Amino acid sequence: MYHFTVASSVPMAGEADQVPILPYLPELIFGLIVFGLFFWVVKTKVVPNLEAAYQARAEAIEGGIAKAEEAQAQAQAALENYNAQLAEARSEANKIREEARSEGAQIVADLRSQAQAEASRITESAKRQIEAERQQAVVQLRQEVGTLSTTLASKIVGESLDSDVRQSGIVDRFLAELEAGNVRPEKVGAEPGQDA
Amino acid sequence: MVLAALSPVLSALPMSGEGDGHFPPEPQDFWQPLFAIPGTGFYFTRSMAAIAISAILLSWWLVRTTRNVSVVPSRGQHYTELVYNFIRNDIAKDSIGAKDFLRFVPLLFALFVFILLNNLFGIIPPIQMPTMSRVAYPIALTAIVYVVYHWVGIKKHHGIVNYIKWMIPPGLPAWLLPLVVPLELMTFFINRPLTLALRLFGNMFAGHMLLVVFIVGGWELFTSDSIGLKFVALPAWLMAVVMTLFEALIQFLQAYVFVLLAASYFSDAVSGEH
Numbered sequence: 001m002y003h004f005t006v007a008s009s010v011p012m013a014g015e016a017d018q019v020p021i022l023p024y025l026p027e028l029i030f031g032l033i034v035f036g037l038f039f040w041v042v043k044t045k046v047v048p049n050l051e052a053a054y055q056a057r058a059e060a061i062e063g064g065i066a067k068a069e070e071a072q073a074q075a076q077a078a079l080e081n082y083n084a085q086l087a088e089a090r091s092e093a094n095k096i097r098e099e100a101r102s103e104g105a106q107i108v109a110d111l112r113s114q115a116q117a118e119a120s121r122i123t124e125s126a127k128r129q130i131e132a133e134r135q136q137a138v139v140q141l142r143q144e145v146g147t148l149s150t151t152l153a154s155k156i157v158g159e160s161l162d163s164d165v166r167q168s169g170i171v172d173r174f175l176a177e178l179e180a181g182n183v184r185p186e187k188v189g190a191e192p193g194q195d196a
Numbered sequence: 197m198v199l200a201a202l203s204p205v206l207s208a209l210p211m212s213g214e215g216d217g218h219f220p221p222e223p224q225d226f227w228q229p230l231f232a233i234p235g236t237g238f239y240f241t242r243s244m245a246a247i248a249i250s251a252i253l254l255s256w257w258l259v260r261t262t263r264n265v266s267v268v269p270s271r272g273q274h275y276t277e278l279v280y281n282f283i284r285n286d287i288a289k290d291s292i293g294a295k296d297f298l299r300f301v302p303l304l305f306a307l308f309v310f311i312l313l314n315n316l317f318g319i320i321p322p323i324q325m326p327t328m329s330r331v332a333y334p335i336a337l338t339a340i341v342y343v344v345y346h347w348v349g350i351k352k353h354h355g356i357v358n359y360i361k362w363m364i365p366p367g368l369p370a371w372l373l374p375l376v377v378p379l380e381l382m383t384f385f386i387n388r389p390l391t392l393a394l395r396l397f398g399n400m401f402a403g404h405m406l407l408v409v410f411i412v413g414g415w416e417l418f419t420s421d422s423i424g425l426k427f428v429a430l431p432a433w434l435m436a437v438v439m440t441l442f443e444a445l446i447q448f449l450q451a452y453v454f455v456l457l458a459a460s461y462f463s464d465a466v467s468g469e470h
Contacts, residue, residue: 022331023335026241027330035310035336038255038310039303046259046262047302049263053277060267
């Protein structure tokens, strides 16, 4: 390439010999025209499109950021809502548990007192029944002992103790002595009826 | 250091004699006319072809990748947006401020990709010459920036008189004015455009020279008769590879610097502060 042009072979040697910092006029004009055309292309066909893309992208990014912020706010609200619900549910559960506990304690106490009352009632009635039966037994025994002992005694002494008044007086006296411990069963005899 | 090692042998090389001996490279080598433009006495040069190709390529790519833009970009749109967002946000918005930057974005973006591709032409075969090493193009681009920032400044300050008044820092003692006023006016009207254009031109020009020294110089060494010199061609070409990578960085950097400075000039003009 370099060997292509030879300054000395060009007729206009004057142009070649001039100082390199002085412009060659056709180049200056041509440069202005070429750059002018290029500038026109850039200004009318290139930069408007690039600016449009730039603005669209900026808007897209800003829109995206706004959307993301909105989504984040929504998520935050949902989280707070959820947390509030959770706290509410927790306190409610606590309340219910507390209630159940106190209710249970109440029930247990009630049952216990009921059972106690029932038990004491049963005990009481059993005691009363036993007492009544004992009383009855005593009365019956006393009558039978009287009859038996008088029959026995009359058989032994051969004496009829018909008189009720005497009979009862003797028996009562005997029994009183017996209770006081003055009469020993062995002294009367080995009769089983005397033990009562 | 390779250059230093080469210097003793350079003098031994045949430099005159053949008409197309291009070592060492000279500023005249940048003059590469292709054909005469009939009736004008002017020539269509190789750099004009390169700059036209760059505009066509860039237009094709940018229109193709942005015709159907979508929020989820295609691969091509993604690359275009990468560059566009860099210019839009990191340069225009940061320099000019969020209020006014948008109306300068098309110009800054066009300038950046245009300069970048034309610079990269310096290492892209088969062009392999940065278009901006021809001073006419940096001057043309600087002229556009120059006109725009003065135009914006005059509109901002409601007239050229107020605009020039604004250039002078307020609160100066009167005896300093004769000193400061010319300096300030020079800054706005001469220094800024001059440095903007020459920085880009100088970097590309020098970078191209440097690559030519190592590549063509290596070739000259390789084709020389001495066997010793043939071996020296190897480090020269190695250096050419390193320098090519280095140039790629410079080419990007110069496009960036040009656009950054243009943005700061626009920023000055619209800010209303000194």
